Amino acid sequence: MEYVWKPKPKASQAAIEKLGKEINVNPILANMLINRGVESFDQAKDYFRPSLSLLHDPFLMKDMEAAVIRIEKAVINQEKILVYGDYDVDGTTAVALMFSFLKSFYPHVDFYIPDRYKEGYGISERGVRFAAENGFSLIIALDCGIKAMEKVQLASELGVDFIICDHHTPGSELPAAVAVLDSKRSDCEYPYKELSGCGVGFKLIQAYAKTHGIEESTLYPYLDLLVVSIAADIVPITGENRILAYFGLDRINNTPRPGLKALILQAKVEKEIQISDIVFKIGPRINASGRLEHAQASVELLIAPNLDDAIERAKLVDEVNSTRRNFDENITKEAFEMLAIREEEAQWNSTVLFKEDWHKGVIGIVASRCIEKYYRPTIILTESNNKATGSARSVVDFDIYEAIAECADLLDQFGGHKYAAGLTLSVDNVPAFQEKFEQVVRRRIEEIHLKPVIEIDDVLLLDQINYKFYNILKQMAPFGPGNTEPVFRISNVYADEVTVLKDKHLRFKIVQDGQVTTPVCLGFGMADRAKDPDLTTVNMLRGKMRFDIVAEMRENFFRDKSSLQLYVKDIKFD
Known part of the structure; x- marks a missing residue:
């Protein structure tokens, strides 16, 4: 596939010099930060050192007070509460978060995930009738419900109230629920509009905790669920999401809940977990149950009380994921x-x-x-x-x-x-x-x-690729939409020590002005990118043809030694 290489905007020289001087970074880093909305010392401090104290007041969200009051009423009157969520990763993590929080102080709570095949997406009539027939008088819906006008009306007729926590785009009409929490509402002044469904659920438990004198630190164990939802649902990792993802990754790497620990073991992730590991290794396993069978299994895994129980559940989820891959x-x-x-x-x-x-x-x-x-x-x-x-x-x-x-x-x-x-x-x-x-x-x-676009942060020379530079890049994580991993163009080079791995991947070094890179270049799936056998990428590299590459800088660990590598995204020959 042919890619369009698109340089990111260049800030004014004055802005680059000002920021570079304020935070003592080179012009390349200063320009990258400006492109990410960081233009002053204070903004750089918040960017490089995220703080949970910078999270927005949950009561800025429209209907939040009404939602908290309705949960209070349910608790006081010993009503049964049903936590209802979608069957994807965002929905199941949101249900696990809300159910676990409520269950920590209130016994009359259960959860419900609709069957993808019998009920379809979102609030279902079957789910509403289940709640009414089993004595639930309050449904807290997560990652769905913003367009469920008829189902919410049916619930009302059956004596069941709704609180909706959604992040999808509303229609022209909102459901007649007790509270509709969605920062994308046109009448909602909440400062951040890109929360995941699980993120909206977190704001609700944050509001409830704030109202009832519950220490906010008791909510931090739920951040491992929240970062999984942020990563898997591909929401922007900017603003509040970036703070939540930053501390969620810290949680998942150091003290993950048993269910996530079991998934990490099952996926054989042996390094520090990044957003990409959640997207490609953990998220698909959580998703698998809802795709092929029933997502209740994923929720039960995420709320598993101990590692032994979680490992058994993770094995079953992994088997389903293998079947999913075949389909x-x-x-x-x-x-x-x-x-x-x-x-x-x-x-x-x-x-x-x-x-x-x-x-x-x-x-x-x-x-x-x-x-x-x-x-x-x-x-x-x-x-x-x-x-x-x-x-x-x-x-x-x-x-x-x-x-x-x-x-x-x-x-x-x-x-x-x-x-x-x-x-x-x-x-x-x-x-x-x-x-x-x-x-x-x-x-x-x-x-x-x-045409797919590769956005390029800047052009680098080989002698600029070093650990001093990379160690600053690392601090720009977590990476994802809105805060993408830095991509650099390296121009007018030729290849040395070209090797083909597994008949399809390339491993090589590059030479620029007589200087050979210390970092090894890895080009996944690039060995056979041309139809003409004489013009495959590997043959052109071995023929010492000049080329430019765009690549990400990564750190590789092998036998207790670390080294820098360039993950090549594309190559263009002269």
Whole structure:
């Protein structure tokens, strides 16, 4: 796939010099920080030394006082409380957080996760009726509910109140719940708008603790759950999320709850856990139960009381994850085959695929795989309960939620946000939806959105790659959306000591002006990137052709020794 290399903006020389002098960093670091919103000594202090004292007052969120009062009433009157959450990582971590907090001082609480196949996404009629029939008079919904007008109305008729904690984009109407906590509400003045669903739940327990004299430090053990939700739900790691993620990573690396410790052991993560480890190793295992079976197993793992119990549960979750990977690989292969034979759609700006027997639990993953190969807004649909149901994924800077909303006349329901959404429609409407969605995307999308972009922080010379520089870069973590891992361009080099690993990965050193790098360069999947066997990347490297690379700087540990490596993201030859 061809990438667009896009340099990040260059701040004014005056701004770079001012910040560099204030915090004693070189111009490259000063410019990187300015691009991340750090322009003064005080902002740099908050950025490099996050503090939980900088978290916003939870009562700034619309309806927070009403939510706390309703929970107080339930506790005083010994009402049964049902914690209800979505079946993905954000939902299950949110349920584990809220359930564990309430259970720590109140016995009459239980949790409910809807069945992906029998109930679908969000608040279900079955879930509402379960609450009413089993004597629950309050439901606290997490990571869902912002569009559940009919279900909340049904609950009210059955004598069940709702508190909704969501982070998805609201519609024009809000459910008639006791409280609707969502900072994306147009009438909500909460300063930070990008909390995860679990993050909104954390603000609620923070507010309850503040009201009842509970030390805020007693909430810190829940931060390991919160960082898992932040990482897995791909929310921006900026502002409040960055603070929560920073301390959540500290928690998960030093004193994780038994369930997360068991998952770390199962995933064989033997180094300090970063956001990327959660995204690729821990999150998928938590997600697996909800994708293939029932997400209750994931919640039970996350609230496991001891490590022995957690390890047994983690083994079962891992087995399900292995099955999930098989489904993922097979369906992705089928999707690629369908796209390969549809010549008329080769020039389309979107992908919409439907096959009635694809597994509903992995279609979101398949959508992401299709974007990796074809790079365009993608929706993968399957049949469930006599309806076409799908997952949508987007490319950088294209709002797929708004594009789907323009096709609402063909849909039964939809929800989500800029980069990911879900939808349900009649099977008969699939061809019409495919055509209309393509028309909408073609009208809204820009040419730059159809090629993956690598944003480059700055250009480095080889002699600038050293531990002194890297040790400052490390302090910019945690990395993720909004605070991406620094990427550098290194120009006019040629390769030395080129090795192919496992027939597809490259390991080499680079030479610039006669100087050979100490860091080894690793290019994953780059050995066979050209169709012509004489023009593969490895042959061009061995032929001493000049090239530029863009790469991230990483630290490698081997046999108790550390060294710097360059993780190559792309290569462009002269």
